[in-house]
Amino acid sequence: MYKILAKTLFIGKNLVFLPSCHSTNDIAQELLSEGTIEGTVIITENQTNGRGQRGNGWESEPGKNLTFSLILKPTFLSVNQQFELNRVVSLGICDFLKTYKTGFQVKWPNDIYYHDRKICGILIQNSIKKGHIDSSIVGIGLNINQQDFNEEKPISLSQIIGEAISLPEALENLAQHIETRYLTLRAGNRELLRKDYLHHLYRFGEEYLYKANNEVFNGRITDVSPEGRLEVQSNSGIQHFDFKEVEFII
Ligand code: BTN
Numbered sequence: 001m002y003k004i005l006a007k008t009l010f011i012g013k014n015l016v017f018l019p020s021c022h023s024t025n026d027i028a029q030e031l032l033s034e035g036t037i038e039g040t041v042i043i044t045e046n047q048t049n050g051r052g053q054r055g056n057g058w059e060s061e062p063g064k065n066l067t068f069s070l071i072l073k074p075t076f077l078s079v080n081q082q083f084e085l086n087r088v089v090s091l092g093i094c095d096f097l098k099t100y101k102t103g104f105q106v107k108w109p110n111d112i113y114y115h116d117r118k119i120c121g122i123l124i125q126n127s128i129k130k131g132h133i134d135s136s137i138v139g140i141g142l143n144i145n146q147q148d149f150n151e152e153k154p155i156s157l158s159q160i161i162g163e164a165i166s167l168p169e170a171l172e173n174l175a176q177h178i179e180t181r182y183l184t185l186r187a188g189n190r191e192l193l194r195k196d197y198l199h200h201l202y203r204f205g206e207e208y209l210y211k212a213n214n215e216v217f218n219g220r221i222t223d224v225s226p227e228g229r230l231e232v233q234s235n236s237g238i239q240h241f242d243f244k245e246v247e248f249i250i
Contacts, residue, residue: 002043002168009183010039011070011175018042020062022049024069025123025139032127032135036071043068043171050141052121053110054244064146065156066171070138070178076186077133082126083228086110087197088185089138092178093120094200099173100161105202108221108230109243112142113202117155119143138178144170197224209249210234212241216249 005012014037021027024042031040047067050058060067077084090106097104097112097119107113112120123139143149143156145164158164185193198204203221210219210232219234229240 002171005041005172005175007172007176008039008179011179011182012039012041012171013037014040016040016042018044020044020046020048023047023051023139024067025051025125025137028069028071028137028139029125032071032137038071038073040071041068041171041175042071047141051123051139052141053123058121058123058141059150060141060143061146061148065144066140066142066167066174068140068171070140070175072136072138072182074133074136074182074186079128079131079133080227082133083109083224083226084185084190084193085126085133085136085138086122086124086228087193088181089122089124089140089178091193091196091200092181093122093140093142093174095177095181096170096174097157100157104200106197106200107202107248108224109228114155114160117153119155119157119160140174142170142174194226203248211247211249212239212245 002015002017004015021044024044027042044067046062047060050060050067052058074085086109093112094104103114105113110122111118120142125137127134143154144167145158146156205220207218207220209216217234219232222233223231229242230246232239
């Protein structure tokens with residue numbers, strides 16, 4: 001059902017389809033250690049032990065959504081530029097989703113939201129050599145056709161547009177959008193990516209409640225630093241937060 005991707009230059013030219021597996025990120029790690037090529041995609045219909053951010057799991061109804069990992073080798077990025085990769089992947093996913101409808105945003109650092117509901121989670125694992133990224137495993141869980149979720153917050157693309165979507169077609173188009181953004185980064189056009197990222201950023205420039213150091217405060221997101229730290233302006237001035245140091249309060 002999934003075929004080698006035709007619309008891309010290098011992503012998905014090596015496509016590994018597994019009817020079932022524990023975690024595509026773990027399989028990607030195994031393939032990397034065997035020296036697999038950049039652009040390799042590992043996709044499964046039934047991920048039994050999907051991994052998410054902060055040590056959480058990732059649940060996805062079998063056969064309904066996209067659960068895959070993409071292997072990249074952005075050796076042009078230094079250790080402190082790792083967030084550039086999160087930026088291009090998030091933007092590529094938004095570009096793809098925008099071909100269906102408007103209203104998709106990047107929730108810093110690794111989620112894609114449709115209004116206040118999560119449609120996609122990203123788990124990027126980099127391996128570093130001599131101060132640079134040697135390889136990256138980009139794990140993507142994108143809700144496409146699932147109709148019922150255990151929690152209230154998630155949403156799928158099909159719930160948003162009211163029709164079912166072909167998973168192989170979605171993968172092909174999504175890969176194309178991610179590749180375009182990745183090639184922009186590789187060509188060195190980082191300013192454009194930074195601008196576009198802020199343009200897509202959830203809650204950018206608006207006043208909301210945040211929690212850090214056990215304190216809830218009113219703040220406004222003003223930027224995301226090249227290292228990926230969230231810049232929030234509040235009464236006490238501008239503060240920078242790493243992932244896990246700040247919580248969005250709804
Ligand atoms: C998150 O929001 O917590 C990130 C979720 C990432 C899930 C994807 S599904 C494909 C890939 N394999 C995994 O085990 N996790 C990622």
